Amino acid sequence: MPDTRHVPEGPHRQLLLALHQLYRDAGRPGIKRTSDTIQGRNDLPGTLSHQGISKILHGTVVPQHWQKLESLVRQYLTWSVDQPQPEQAADTVRNILDLWHEATEQRTRKVYTPEEVVRRAQELPEDEASKFIYDAAFDPDTDFLPLVVALMPVLPDEGIRLLRRVGVTHDEEDDPRLADFITEIQRYPADVWHGHDPLTALLRSAATRTSSGTHLIKLLLQRGNTAGVQAYLKTIALRTDPLNVALLVVDLAKARGLTTVIDEFLKAIAQHMPRPLAVKVPTHLKKLGRRREERALAGLLAG
Structure with a gap:
């Protein structure tokens, strides 16, 4: 749920609170699963892409068409742990409709x-x-x-705040959107950012989410964006605690086709992670059975 810095108090936030309650009651289903299920039903008034659902839950848009939002609401009600009766479900849909009207009227500008x-x-x-x-x-x-x-x-503080906001991510299904943003940012010359690092701002939230970063790394590599991978590895080194860093090394070692990324990540840890934290990573690697990476990182830190 976005905080009040990103979605201030008002009709839009009230709508988001109601939607996130439905989302929780439905067991926090994945957005791709939700999108695919809605598209497979013929009893709902509209469909949504997984990108559209992500934008709604992140509060970056208020849907312009009620039929799309109604379909999302009804699907969450279908999955709800409370299994509401038809009358209760109808009341919930009506409540969301009223909140949507207030939010869309507020955003008419x-x-x-x-x-x-x-x-x-x-x-x-x-x-x-x-x-x-x-x-x-x-x-x-x-x-x-x-x-x-x-x-x-x-x-610049406002620009960086916006980049951090769009980098907020729930799960791997947001990775194509993140990869698109990374590519778009890279198309601008460095001087337009006036000394700031837009990719770090964009990726700082994604770098601390609970799911592994290997999915986004694979996606960027498939697109030939090695600079994007390096930016992501740097951000993880800057933002993540020593154990999580070591766990990502393990995930990279297990993932097919990502072993070459490990050495780049070790360099990023040595260069960008605060030293008091970086020196703890080899100990975690040793405990996790990654002796090669333990020795390699210890050598980089010693050098």
């Missing part, structure tokens, strides 16, 4: 160009500016990255 967003934000008090930028950035009609780039010269 002018779409600003990136330059207009920056200019207007500079005229507002800081707290109002942050909310205005957030609303503008996640309007479905806004070009997200051009807005972030426009913010960097004058409001």
